[in-house]
Amino acid sequence: MQVKDFHFELPEELIASYPLDKRSASRLLCLDGNSGAVEHRQFSDILEYLDPGDVVVFNNTRVIPARLFGTKASGGKVEVLVERVLDSHRVLAHVRSSRSPKEGAVLLLEGEIQATMLGRHENLFELEFAGEASVFSLLEAHGHMPLPPYMKREDQLSDRERYQTVYGTQPGAVAAPTAGLHFDEELLAALDEKGVHKAFVTLHVGAGTFQPVKVDKIEDHVMHSEYIEVDQSVCDAVKAARARGNKVVAVGTTSVRSLESASKSGEIAPYQGDSDIFIFPGYEFKSVDLLITNFHLPESTLMMLVSAFAGYEHTMAAYRDAVAEKYRFFSYGDAMCIRRKTDQGEAA
Incomplete structure (x- = not known):
């Protein structure tokens, strides 16, 4: 596939330069990877897409003022x-x-x-x-705080808190795992109350996440490396969810890359070290069923990962819907909840 296949037009006014007052007040576009069906919800509705016994995997990296x-x-x-x-x-x-x-x-x-x-x-x-x-x-x-270049502003004191997840404990990232920004303490408590399990991986997001793809064919792109830790407790939680018939839910593309890096052999196992895993259409997911993620930059590797997860046509159509419905984009923007495409009816 060509990098230009992942282009979409985005009006500049839809780029969120500041966060909402309440983390969980963001909007949520829900996409079914098999049917392409879209629902427009609020982020606090995420609980309706989770069942008791599901495992939600968060990235506990913490952004450093880098x-x-x-x-x-x-x-x-x-x-x-x-x-x-x-x-x-x-x-x-x-x-x-x-x-x-x-x-x-x-x-x-x-x-x-x-x-x-x-x-x-x-x-x-x-x-x-x-x-x-x-x-x-x-x-x-x-x-x-190393705010992304598309925010086009200097960092403020409030960014020390808001460009940070409430559960980040492991300093080392220079960009936030932004899907996690929508979770506040109240929503995390609601997960516990519903019987949803939590697990934590570590991926220290690097500045390379904002680097443009400089080749024409996506297969020619060389992915940047990032440090990942997936410990035995995460592997046990994922395996137990699989055995129960529950879903494994990744909060953010960084959690996807962590879980899939640890699952390269076909079965998840502890992983510690650098990973340059590059996920694009045609990739077969081994450990993730549901993805919670923000809206990503045109022609980015993250767009390619989402397209692999939901199907290319469904992803691009959902992004067109998001633009038409004036969703807020990128780090401080709104979110998507995507059920993985499992049928083979649509190429890529």
């Missing part, structure tokens, strides 16, 4: 976006400046942080932060 501004010691402005924390003092980061810093160059960030460029790894720079304080503590004290 963006830093400053100057090179030699002069010139610089912007740093931490992609991955290597240890208490070293990171891999994207560095934007008029000229790329050379090995040994010193960066002065936020008036408080001194970082030395140790080396380059393709598009990423290895930086070492000076002093006793850890990378995480320095970022918490001085960093900016």
Whole structure:
């Protein structure tokens, strides 16, 4: 398939730059992957699509304030976006400046942080932060929340809370697992009350999630790697749900990628490490029955994943409906609930 096959027209006013006051007040477009049927609901209605005994899998990564501004010691402005924390003092980061810093160059960030460029790894720079304080503590004290570029605004103090799930406990992401932003404590409690089980994977979302696909044929795309953890308790929960005849529900494409990475052999097993799994139409899902996800960018790998899950034609038709019905798009936008396509009546 061609990347351009996943294009759709999106009026700029439908891009959500700010969240709603209440997390669960978002709208919910429900799509049946077999029939293509669409329902327009509220996110709080998600409970109607879940049964007692179902397992809902969340990504418990936590977004770090990963963006830093400053100057090179030699002069010139610089912007740093931490992609991955290597240890208490070293990171891999994207560095934007008029000229790329050379090995040994010193960066002065936020008036408080001194970082030395140790080396380059393709598009990423290895930086070492000076002093006793850890990378995480320095970022918490001085960093900016790494809002996606399409929001076209600077981060605000409120983004520290709202560009973050209420259940995120494992710091390391530089982008939020946005489907989880719709869940508040009240809704999580309602899941428990209904007898729906919860499980947690970790995928530290990288800045690569916003990178455009630069090839014409999707099969030629090389997916970026992200760190994933799927432990034995998640595997046991998924297997038990399968044995009961219940659904496995993934909250977000990151949970899908985590579960499917751990299921490459055909049966889910514990997984810890990097994964560059690329899911596009033709992929056979092994562990996910229902997907809760936000609306994604045109021609993105996430659009391709959703098209693999619901069928290409059904996905593109649902997106046209969402635009016509003026749903809010992207990270702070509305959500979809998608039942996986299981019949083979529609190619891709």
